[in-house]
């Protein structure tokens with residue numbers, strides 16, 4: 617069993633405090649739904665866990681299996697088993713998607729895998745994603761549709777199978793079929809051994825991935841935690857009832 621512990625985390629961007637004391641523990645096998653109105657710090661929390669340099673941690677702790685990761689770079693955190701599926705995946709002109717995925721896989725395997733072996737793995741993992749293999753030849757995310765970018769994130773998640781996945785609005789921009797494919801992939805028995813934090817606004821997505829825990833973040837703080845009943849209540853009543861509790 618592995619564990620991420622976030623303790624009284626304060627995070628600023630360009631001297632503006634965004635997270636104002638977040639406490640959250642996620643263990644292997646748990647799926648945490650993270651909800652909250654736009655602009656309240658959900659992506660900031662995930663980026664801070666991943667180690668984005670723009671997000672300054674002014675106080676608090678992030679522990680992976682009891683050890684602080686705050687001094688670790690993004691690639692060290694990735695190698696330690698943390699993965700972020702980004703809300704807005706970056707385009708990398710000039711780098712083919714296959715080259716990129718090869719680099720991603722090999723960075724986690726001491727460069728031990730040959731391209732042929734990696735290609736085989738990619739084909740296998742892409743298969744369940746309804747992912748057009750022609751996208752491997754194109755530059756990373758360049759001209760990909762919203763749905764294709766999101767599937768590319770899930771492809772990386774499947775290739776790495778990390779200890780913890782932080783999944784930021786993967787369902788935004790997906791059509792009904794793609795939503796079904798993505799949630800089916802996340803429901804894979806092997807992947808579900810991970811701990812996950814999943815950000816989404818939509819109950820229809822959470823219904824498919826069955827979170828074990830749910831949290832609401834407002835103004836940089838988790839103001840409500842519980843089980844999936846929180847997702848149901850937000851779906852029917854919005855956020856006013858949570859705000860009223862502050």
Ligand SMILES: Nc1ncnc2c1ncn2[C@@H]1O[C@H](COP(=O)(O)OP(=O)(O)O)[C@@H](O)[C@H]1O
Pocket residue numbers: 629630634652653654655656657658659660661670
């Ligand atoms: N790179 C950035 N530079 C400046 N402000 C930012 C940056 N990223 C996020 N913010 C601000 O931080 C706040 C929280 O943003 P974010 O974590 O993206 O919210 P959420 O994911 O909950 O919609 C917002 O006010 C947003 O404008």
Ligand SMILES: [Mg+2]
Pocket residue numbers: 658659660703784
């Ligand atoms: Mg966000």
